[in-house]
Amino acid sequence: MTYRSRPAPRRRQRARWQDELRTQRLLIGAFAAAIAVALGLFGMSAWTGYYDGNLRQVIVVEGTAVPREGLDLRQAIIGAELQATAVDLQAQMGGTAVGRPPTARDALLQQQLQAISDQFSNLTSAATGSIVDGIFQASRADGLGVSVSAAEVDAEVADRKALPARVQVSIIAVSALPDDAEVGAEPTEEDFARAEDEATEILAELESGGDFAAIATEQSDDAASAQVGGLVGWVGEEDLQYGYLFPLTEGVEADELEGPSRTDTGYVVLRVEDRTEAGPFTDLVDLLNSARVSDEDYRGYVTDDLFRVAFRSYFEDEVVVSPAPQREVAQILVLNDQGIPAPKLRVRHLLAQPLPGADDQSTATEEQWQAALDRAEGWYEEVQVPDADWFEIALESDDPGSRENGGDLGWYDPTSGGFVPEVEETIADLGVGEISEPVESDFGYHVIQVTDQRSTALEFAEEIIADLQADPDSFGETARTSSEDASTREDDGYLGWVAHYEVPEVREEAIFGLTEVGEVSSEPVIDGNQIWIFQLLDTSEERTIEETRLSTIQSVGFSRWYDALKADGEVWIDTELQAAPAPAA
Template sequence: MSLRSRPVLDRKHRPRWQDELRTQQLTVIAFAVAIALALGIFGAAAWNGYWESHFRPVAAVAGTTYDRADLSERERIMTAEAISAITELQAQLGGPRDELIQQQIDSISQGFNSLTTNAAQSLVDRAVLSAQVDEFGVSVSDAELAAGLADRLTLRELVNANLILVEALPADAEPDDEPTDAQRAEAQAAAQATLERVEGGEDFATVAAETSDDFTASVGGSLGWFEADDPAYGEYFDALADADEGDLVGPIETERGAAVLELVTRREATSEGGLGEVLRAQGVDEATYRDYVRGELLVDQLHDHFEDEVVTATAPQQRVAQIFIAAPVSGTVVPQERSRHILVQPDPELEDQAEATDEQWDAALSEAGEVQVLVEATDADWFTIAEEHSDDTGSATRGGDLGWYDPANPGFVPEFAAALAELGVGEVSDPIRTDFGYHVIQKSGERESPQAQAADLVEQLRADPDTFAEVATRMSEDHETARDGGELGWVAPYQLSAALEEAVFGLSEVGEISDPIDAGTEGITIYQLLESSDGVEIEDDRLEQIRSSGFDRWLDDEVRAPVETWIDPQFASTTA
């Protein structure tokens, strides 16, 4: 046997069929590789798209990650709630409050522009609250959850009615006037007369147009649709409780007088349609929505905790005075001046003072001279003087203050601007005549910038704290407190913003002056401590205001802040 290798033919002597076969084999291999690459690229792209829409992390709370599928689910829930609310509002159009209803529809519709960011924040927020419930001892019971679900999934009872209202008070009554028994009896009798006209066959809309004192008289008394807790028409809803369509009810005594009602139609409360139907269309199942509502109800529970345990009727407080410096209207800060004036017009009833007589102009000049004497007095009270003498309704309640202006372009009429340019700070002009009347003007301040002004004031006040009230009256741009020497009164926790509260409660000595607190576009504030107490009762109105406005800050500071969170910047709100 021979072990020699088979002879290998060189390419020159190789048969042609072998070359063709080799070429075909290489071509097939190339096509196979290309197809494999294409399938790989396509598969990778498909997987990447699927991963992006389902598994991409969008947020994390305390180690738990939420992906794009979670976000999409939250978007569908919020979309369903918005669509349901808009649909319900649209069904109520066709009455005298259409403009208000349309504003509500537009407001809800605007939310679609930020749906994804709102949904991402909602995911994080509810996860944070769920993680913190034990810390604050709050929970949502099964009964509370069932009630919350029923409230959201049930279309409430609505009525559509017409109204004839007879006011008990005359048209020229003061806002605080209360009707007498005789006036109420007279209104009842007048309302009874309108009822008898309608019962006698007259058209309700015609009688309403002729006799009703309500603004709906112009539309035949139509109230449109309203529900039981309607702030304006709730009492009418109760009166129509047992009425059938077309029934007349009344006269009933109301806060304003006496009313006659006609029930046009009624929609009974129902769980059919409404939000439940929209949720199903959005692919949201009952269990998912139940979990969502539980998270929403946690906010209510935490709000109750805030009211009952955090903001109590008696709390440590600081009594302070303030000087407020408003931020400039324009973005560019230039050297500015400030002025105030008292305007005395010849005839305030005239739109054009050129129509006033010479005698009226002379009388105005005489009064302006008297005003000049008053404001030049050492203890001049510009607030009182302006309220008593100034015919400039815009500045009379602000002590005549005209605010800060650019001296190079003050924006005043020429005569006024020329007189002002001649004054030094604190100086008062003689009466200056313009087309508006006679002005007594004082240049009340000048500054390089609000920040420079605040720094100068703090330095001045710390050198002489006893002048705070006088300086506040003259310089503060919060006119309500300025007239009282800047006194703001007692301040409790969560009454102010975090930065302002920190400054107020950072004061420890009576008379101490705070650093300026610059809140950017919200202005600059300087405080002086007047009194401190470990426990002062908070009056009801202020307590209600704190419980309302302070809740979100408490949530941020005490509930959300301790929990580590992350939101993908693509889905994060730019205003959060």
């Protein structure tokens, strides 16, 4: 028996059009599959782009995450406020660029516009800082007893979305102080009476048809407005420079004169040029609407800003208060070496010039040169006396750069030069403590002393500390001869009473680390390029801080306190933002 394959059934032959149809279907199917893949890839790319631009987390503060769209929204809000403010400032400006007469406030307005431009260039940083601070402060508010009420937010939002009443005014000011008054002098009632009489005469001249601009240019004591014919510009009640004029214009119509009115410095005659009433800040409202910022979004931003104000108030009311613990100290400053340390000499001098104060001494006569030499020889005799007061003698020196500092020229590197050859040669021949006889140079006659020498600033500071540890009572004399702090050196290094947050943290820790009266720093206190040495003179755990000083401490100390508070928080910022958050204002 033979085995064979079963014969294949005979297939029916297809028509040609059926093969073509089948091919077309396969091609269409393949094309559809390709489109589906492409659409999938496009959809994935689009979704990735949407996620990165809107939903990706870019900030996390205390467990609260902020997506990219949240940062964009905050940037839009801050940008709208900046842009609206810029438009408002530009509307107040004068000058040929805007086709209006120049005003006394133009320079200030230009500075404010430049500041806004700078803020625009740091918009991402500002928005990041605003969000970080807002979330962090809200998270810590309850623990500090800090709050922001809905009523406060309502009031602040209303204030920001409104423009104040303003008046455009020109003035002629008459100062009560005489032209020859000393700096810091206060005007007397007689001075005010004279100024009032002068202002009354000016008003009479104006009422008789005198030209306001011409009279202001010629007679006004307000220099800024006198240069532009007396036109101050637009002034509001809160204007720092000219705000005092606003209440004087109450009830005064355009083109009307008012005065003479007494001010803190004299009398003023003014003319109202124009005025605007308080009203909505439409530019800001329109910009916020264009950016699709909802009322809720804007209130959130304003709330964050108010928390900053509330935290500062807390610092001023609860942290830095008076009375407070304080330490009375003296200090010595040694400026640290810049670059590679090199041996240096400490030099001081007295300068007698033939023509005191003149840049060129070459025109002086022989008699003038002899007079200068006589002065220098007299000083030479004075400084030979033990414990001679260089600070007192140097007040007669003709070198304005050193006479207030006891003639001190600072540390001098013999290898780098810096002085005229005659002075350098004299210094090279002097030992520490030696004083030269008068030395002639193109500048006059010099009496020179080398007061100290050192290898490095740090070693010098360590040597000072070692000497003071052995003899704390010599701190004052050491400060006079070795300190580089011009403000305290002449007074034996006396700094005064120091409270918390009054000086940089590293110095504060060193000062409050001293416990015994008379104690001197046991090691140099390095703060940047400065090396400090302190001595404790007295202590108090409850001493009054005068108002001006307290205000300064509260102003400079807030950032340090807040940064320390925030250092304990959990803050993450996407590295792609490229900038650290701005500090709380």
